[in-house]
Amino acid sequence: MTTLTVNGLQRESTSPPTTPLLDVLRNEFALTGSRFGCGEEQCGACLVLIDGTPAQSCGREIGTLQGRAVTTIEGLQEHPIIAALIAEQAGQCGYCLSGMAVAAVALLARNARPTRAEIAAALDAQLCRCGAHPRILRAVERAAREAAR
Amino acid sequence: MTDRPKSLADNPRLDRWLRFAEGRVHVSVGKVEIGQGIATALAQVAAEELDVALDRLAWRAGDTQLAPDEGSTSSSLSIEVGGASLRLVCAETRALFLAEAARLLNAAAEELAVEDGAILHAGAPTGHDYWSLAPRVSLTRDATGTVAPKPRAKHRLVGTSTPRRDLPEKLAGRGFVHDMVLPGMLHARVLRQPRPGATLAAVNEAARARHGARLVRSGDFAAILAPTEATLRAAERAAAPRWDNADTPTPAMAEAAWLATQPADIRTRGSESAPSPGRTHEATYSRPYIAHASLGPSCAVALEQAGLLEVWTHVQGVYPFRLNAAQTLQRDPETIVVRHAHGPGCYGHNGADDAALDAAIVATLVPGTPVRVLWSRADEFAFAPAGTAMQTTLRAVLDSNGLPADLTATITSGIHVNRAPGRLLASRTLPNAQPLPPPAESSDPYPGAGTRNIVPCYDIPAWRYEHRLVAGTPIRTSALRGLGAVVNVFALECFLDELADLAGQDPVAYRLRMLSDPRARHLVERAAALSNWSARGPSGTGTGLGLGFARYKNRSGYACVVAQVEADTEIRLRHIWCTADAGLAINPDGVRAQLEGGIIQAASMALKEQLRIDETGTATRSWADYPILRFSEIPPIDIELADTADEPPLGMGECTMGPTAAAIANAAAHALGLRLRDMPLTRDRIVAVAS
Numbered sequence: 001m002t003t004l005t006v007n008g009l010q011r012e013s014t015s016p017p018t019t020p021l022l023d024v025l026r027n028e029f030a031l032t033g034s035r036f037g038c039g040e041e042q043c044g045a046c047l048v049l050i051d052g053t054p055a056q057s058c059g060r061e062i063g064t065l066q067g068r069a070v071t072t073i074e075g076l077q078e079h080p081i082i083a084a085l086i087a088e089q090a091g092q093c094g095y096c097l098s099g100m101a102v103a104a105v106a107l108l109a110r111n112a113r114p115t116r117a118e119i120a121a122a123l124d125a126q127l128c129r130c131g132a133h134p135r136i137l138r139a140v141e142r143a144a145r146e147a148a149r
Numbered sequence: 150m151t152d153r154p155k156s157l158a159d160n161p162r163l164d165r166w167l168r169f170a171e172g173r174v175h176v177s178v179g180k181v182e183i184g185q186g187i188a189t190a191l192a193q194v195a196a197e198e199l200d201v202a203l204d205r206l207a208w209r210a211g212d213t214q215l216a217p218d219e220g221s222t223s224s225s226l227s228i229e230v231g232g233a234s235l236r237l238v239c240a241e242t243r244a245l246f247l248a249e250a251a252r253l254l255n256a257a258a259e260e261l262a263v264e265d266g267a268i269l270h271a272g273a274p275t276g277h278d279y280w281s282l283a284p285r286v287s288l289t290r291d292a293t294g295t296v297a298p299k300p301r302a303k304h305r306l307v308g309t310s311t312p313r314r315d316l317p318e319k320l321a322g323r324g325f326v327h328d329m330v331l332p333g334m335l336h337a338r339v340l341r342q343p344r345p346g347a348t349l350a351a352v353n354e355a356a357r358a359r360h361g362a363r364l365v366r367s368g369d370f371a372a373i374l375a376p377t378e379a380t381l382r383a384a385e386r387a388a389a390p391r392w393d394n395a396d397t398p399t400p401a402m403a404e405a406a407w408l409a410t411q412p413a414d415i416r417t418r419g420s421e422s423a424p425s426p427g428r429t430h431e432a433t434y435s436r437p438y439i440a441h442a443s444l445g446p447s448c449a450v451a452l453e454q455a456g457l458l459e460v461w462t463h464v465q466g467v468y469p470f471r472l473n474a475a476q477t478l479q480r481d482p483e484t485i486v487v488r489h490a491h492g493p494g495c496y497g498h499n500g501a502d503d504a505a506l507d508a509a510i511v512a513t514l515v516p517g518t519p520v521r522v523l524w525s526r527a528d529e530f531a532f533a534p535a536g537t538a539m540q541t542t543l544r545a546v547l548d549s550n551g552l553p554a555d556l557t558a559t560i561t562s563g564i565h566v567n568r569a570p571g572r573l574l575a576s577r578t579l580p581n582a583q584p585l586p587p588p589a590e591s592s593d594p595y596p597g598a599g600t601r602n603i604v605p606c607y608d609i610p611a612w613r614y615e616h617r618l619v620a621g622t623p624i625r626t627s628a629l630r631g632l633g634a635v636v637n638v639f640a641l642e643c644f645l646d647e648l649a650d651l652a653g654q655d656p657v658a659y660r661l662r663m664l665s666d667p668r669a670r671h672l673v674e675r676a677a678a679l680s681n682w683s684a685r686g687p688s689g690t691g692t693g694l695g696l697g698f699a700r701y702k703n704r705s706g707y708a709c710v711v712a713q714v715e716a717d718t719e720i721r722l723r724h725i726w727c728t729a730d731a732g733l734a735i736n737p738d739g740v741r742a743q744l745e746g747g748i749i750q751a752a753s754m755a756l757k758e759q760l761r762i763d764e765t766g767t768a769t770r771s772w773a774d775y776p777i778l779r780f781s782e783i784p785p786i787d788i789e790l791a792d793t794a795d796e797p798p799l800g801m802g803e804c805t806m807g808p809t810a811a812a813i814a815n816a817a818a819h820a821l822g823l824r825l826r827d828m829p830l831t832r833d834r835i836v837a838v839a840s
Contacts, residue, residue, distance in 0.1 A: 019379045027377060030330075033322020037444050038526040042772040045444060074322045082320055089312060089738055092746055093184025093494035094319035095444045101320070120780040127772065129444045130184055130494045131749030133783045135742070 004065045006031070007075030017063020022046045024062045025072060033073035033098045037127070044126035047099035048072050054106040071105075073098035079105055084143035085136070092130030099126050104140045113144050153294040156180075156234035160217035161291035163245075166238045169283040173207045174199060174266070179219025180231035181211035182315055183465060184494035185802050186739040187227045189314045193735055194232050197306045198239030198298055200263035201279075208314070211467045211489025221466030221568075223497070223628065224596065225705050225800025228735060232798060241296040242288065249286050250277050301733065301794060308794060310738030315491065326463050326490035327448045331519035334450070335363075335374040336381045337511045338522060340390045341532055342369055342578050344766050345625075347395035349578075356388035364388070365514040368580030372511045374520065395766075402623040403762040405435035405538040405827070409561045411619045416592040418600070419613030424546045424555045430651060431544040434640035436828040438624050438760040439536040440775060445493035446524040447500035447533065451512035458485045458512060462505035463492020469568060470502055474509050476570035479581060485509075496750065498567065498627035500524055500533030503574035510575055527770040532574055535760055535767075536629025537563030537622060539599065541640040551652025552663055553607075558614035558637075562599035563622035564588040565632045574625070592616040596702040602634035602807060605641055606700050607663040623762055630750065631806035634701060638807025639755075639814065639828070642697040646815045647824065656696060656815065657682055666700070668793065672709040672728040673698055675789060679726045680711040689822030691717060695815025697808035706731055706804035707791075710748065712812040713784075716820035719832045720756060720813070722784040727805060729788065732796035740801050741788050747805035748786055753778035755810040757829050 002013045006029060013024045020039070025031045025048070034057050037045030041059040048057045049071040057070075076082065081104045084090075091097045100123065107114055107122040114122065119140045128136065153161070156179065160166070168175040176195050182188040188208060196203045209215055211222075219231055243263060250268045251258040254275055262269045268277040301308070318324040340352065349369040357364050362375040362384035373388060375381035401407050449462040458478075464470045467487040475482040487505075495501055508522040524532075539562040545553040571577070571585050591597065594604045594614075603614050629635075649659035657677045664670050676696060677683070685694045693716060698709040707730040713723040727744055734740045757776050761768040769775050810828065818824045823838050 015377075016379070019377075023378050026328075031322065032325075032328035035325075035445060036327065036523065037446075038772055040526060040771055040773075042526075043444060072322070073320070077321065085320060086312065086316055089310075089316070089742060091313070091316050091319065092186070092742060093444070093492070094316055095184075095325065095493035097316075097320055098322065117781075120783075123780045125779075127444060127777060127779070129442055129496070129750070129777065131746030132742070133749060133780050134745055134786055137780065 002062050002066050004067065005069040007071055013062050015062055017061060019062045020058050021048070021060040021062050021065060021070065022057040025057060031072050031074050035095055035098055044099040044103065045096055047102040047126070049102060049106060052109065054103055073101055076101060076105055080146035081105055081139065081143040084139040084146060088135045088139040088142060090132055090135035090139040092132050096126060096128045100136050104143060107140070108144055108147060112148060116141065153237065154230045154233040156217065156219040156231050157237055157292055157294055163238055163242055163290060163292055164288035165217045166235065167242050167288060169279045172280055174201055174205050174279070175207045175209065177209045177212070177216035178231060178235060179211060179217050180227040181222045181465065181489045182491060183222060185743060186313055186736065187222070189311055190228060190735040190739055191232055191235055192314060193306045193311050194236050195239050197304060198236055199243050201266045203306065203311065205266060213467050213471050213487045218468040221469055223465050225701060225802045227800065228798045229705065229800050232735065236298045237294045237296070238292055240298040241292050244296045245286050246279055246282050249282055250275065253277065307735050308733065311736055324491050326450060326461050326492055327445060327523065329450045329461055329490065329521070331450065331452065334519040334521050335376060336378050337372050337374045337508070337520045338381055338385055339507045339575060340371045340373065340388055341528055343392050344395040345577060347392040349390060350393045351391040353387055353389045356384045359384040359387060365511060367514060369578035370510060370575055374511065374515065397764040398623045398762050398766060399764065400762055403437060403760060405437055405540045408538050408563065408619050408622065409540045411621055413561065413617035413619045415615060415617050417613060417615045418592060418594060420611040422611060424557060427546045427548065427554065429544060429546050430648060431542065432644055432647060432826060433540060433542040434636065434643060434826045435540040436538060436636045438538045439629055439754050439758050440530055440760055440769065441496050441499035441533060441629055442775060442777060443493040443495055443499050443529070446526055446529040447504035448492065448523045449505040449508035450519060450521045451508035452519040453512040453516045456484055458509060460485065460487045460505050460509050461490045462487060462501060463490060463495065464501045464505055465495065465498065470505055473568060473570045473573060474506055477506065477573065477576045477579065478509065478513060496630040498534060500529055502568060503533065506573045506575050530769045530771065530775060531767040534567060534625045534627030537565060537626035539633060539636040541636050543640055543644045545648060547648065551648070551654065553609050553648060555611040556605065556609050558603050559617065560599055560603060560614060560633065560637065561617040561619060562633060563619055563626040564590050565598040565626065565628045566590050567627045587620050588618065590618055595704060597633060599633040601632045601637060601702060602699055603637045604703060606666065606669060606703060607660065608665050609663065624760060624767055630747070631803045634699065635751070635806045635810060638697065638699040639810040642808065642811030643814050643826065646695070646818065660698065668707055668730050668791065669698065669700060671791060672707055672730055676709040676711045676726055676728040679728070679787060679789060680713065682711065688819045691715060691820055693816040693818065693820025695812045695817070695819055697811030697815065699804070699807050701804035706799040706801040708744065708804040708808050710805060710808040710812040712816040714813060714816040714820055716817050718835055720817050720830055722752060722782065724784050725786045727786065727788045728791065729801065729804065730791040730793055731801050732799045733794045734790060735798055737790060740790060743802045744788050744805050745786055747803065748809045749778060749783055751806040751809035752813060755813045755828050755830055759829055
């Protein structure tokens with residue numbers, strides 16, 4: 001049994017301690033916003049925040065997260081990045097977008113007004129195959145502006 | 150009866166498309182959302198012609214029980230054919246309701262109007278609406294296709310950048326087939342036959358011992374089922390299958406040059422006259438095997454129950470898949486229901502069909518139990534079909550002005566259209582598998598597959614081509630965004646730059662001398678103006694500007710791309726400009742998104758991508774083996790759409806692929822003073838050409 005906080009709520013996982021956090025989120029807690037892309041920490045589709053720090057949930061075992069606070073895309077619905085991604089129509093298939101949003105939230109938390117180059121650097125580990133990159137960059141800039149208002 | 154678009158001719162009954170109930174319009178279509186925004190654009194078309202608000206529409210796409218059979222969502226035809234059909238269906242349905250209202254009201258239909266589904270008479274409410282009239286208006290009739298849709302001047306939704314209807318749900322964390330859960334569902338994965346024809350010699354029975362895992366087997370088809378994904382992965386590792394009779398490919402087979410050494414089915418088209426004498430130029434261009442590389446691995450859910458097999462899948466065509474599955478499983482198609490659900494972008498024929506067949510087969514082996522199949526990333530790279538390697542050789546005879554008077558092409562390619570029954574991955578492992586007929590594919594120029602866009606969009610007096618279709622590719626191949634047009638346009642547009650060089654002419658001026666289509670000329674001229682082409686300067690300075698143009702399939706969307714690059718031992722993108730002609734853009738922002746996406750994907754393919762082969766088969770197994778373009782490598786992209794909204798809508802999803810690859814190669818040639826003719830344009834290629 002692992003007790004942790006997920007999106008502000010205390011949750012208990014009965015999965016074996018070696019189970020990837022991503023499996024626990026999707027299959028045990030029915031939080032499907034974190035996507036399985038590779039299972040090898042190479043694409044960023046499963047990105048979540050652990051105590052505010054971005055982490056690929058496919059590579060974190062649930063047993064290591066006792067007492068930690070996990071935030072997923074479901075817990076970020078009020079963050080300006082969601083409205084900004086929609087306003088910029090910054091998705092095609094949308095499969096990468098949860099990870100993009102989480103990475104953007106982490107960036108904006110440490111750098112409220114990032115330059116375009118800083119955004120690109122912060123998102124560089126996040127893969128998108130559809131080519132929505134220019135729109136995602138604009139969405140992060142928009143979210144930064146909205147958050148500053 | 151007018152000449153109806155194919156989707157309507159195949160599905161003439163109005164009630165196959167539309168139903169009015171509970172204050173909503175239930176629209177059913179066969180063209181499915183694969184990330185290209187089609188569900189939004191088609192909704193705009195329907196709401197426009199019916200005069201209802203967009204949120205009145207309840208949408209169902211891709212369902213063999215409930216939606217029309219529009220074949221596959223492919224070839225940039227969803228607007229041109231699917232949209233045109235839906236438009237006629239909705240216009241005719243609206244007219245039928247107005248005629249009935251006119252009869253009830255003793256009014257002339259011309260005096261009536263529809264506002265969000267309510268019938269108005271001389272602008273005033275009549276108390277009638279689509280839903281109150283629905284019991285009186287039978288839609289169990291064939292469309293005539295003769296009711297004229299709205300003129301453009303009356304459009305209020307078509308031509309606007311309506312936001313994507315599917316994005317909010319996806320951003321809320323739901324909406325993909327990957328997210329589906331059915332009660333009692335088991336996770337399953339097929340033990341993949343490493344090479345075609347390999348036979349399953351043994352499976353470690355210890356796999357069964359893993360916390361409720363099961364092993365099912367039928368011939369060389371074996372799959373593991375488990376209650377959780379983690380257990381499934383552990384059981385899969387424990388299964389350690391042993392395969393016999395696998396062939397052993399070699400790394401050289403990953404190159405297009407290897408393909409050109411193989412036996413081929415050869416067909417020729419075009420002018421039979423012998424090339425006229427004159428100065429000639431010849432060059433050969435190629436691309437290797439390219440992964441669709443969807444961000445999420447292929448997934449499907451299936452349930453066999455009471456004689457009915459239900460499959461939820463992100464395939465491009467639910468009806469073609471049903472037919473394929475029925476033949477493979479040797480059962481009546483009517484006993485199979487296939488429903489489309491969202492998946493990651495596919496960019497053509499990726500592993501979706503294979504995963505759906507996996508799930509279907511496993512479901513039939515465990516009746517009553519819902520089964521979810523999710524491929525691993527390694528399997529997605531190694532076993533999903535890939536865009537085929539291709540090699541295109543061009544030979545021109547030049548006239549006295551240095552323009553091509555005669556063009557001969559030789560195209561060597563694997564197959565692009567590869568969904569015939571028996572050709573999905575698991576099919577050939579089943580005990581009753583039939584021998585496969587050799588692959589067959591049209592060699593026609595329009596729309597073509599491997600031959601797509603080999604006929605230039607320019608005024609070249611004589612052309613001919615030889616299409617060499619190779620059956621024995623080392624990797625199973627399929628349609629990838631643009632099909633053969635990517636390589637053929639890459640080849641033609643690079644070749645034109647080489648010919649312009651030989652003639653001592655500017656590439657843009659050279660093209661304009663043989664480009665008579667005014668829409669094409671406009672795009673080339675505008676792209677040159679936007680990119681400040683006139684200040685282009687000499688070659689070999691390390692900075693280059695290059696252009697590529699084509700009209701996709703010679704009859705669909707037009708795109709001209711200019712790339713600015715810096716190049717030394719590698720190529721870096723600095724800026725991309727694109728001018729495009731979509732005719733009437735149903736959703737201009739959706740068109741722009743498709744153009745941007747195509748540019749970035751084609752740039753990634755042109756600069757980086759190649760599947761690798763070793764003695765075990767496809768050696769590429771992860772993103773680490775298969776880099777794609779990242780944020781920091783993507784330049785500013787400026788797009789300008791031509792104002793041609795009075796022209797019919799054109800499919801725009803694939804039209805930038807070839808022009809982008811060509812523009813980058815031409816820019817690299819300008820920057821380096823060296824011509825790279827083989828994709829990807831990597832450091833190794835630059836070094837090889839430079840030495």
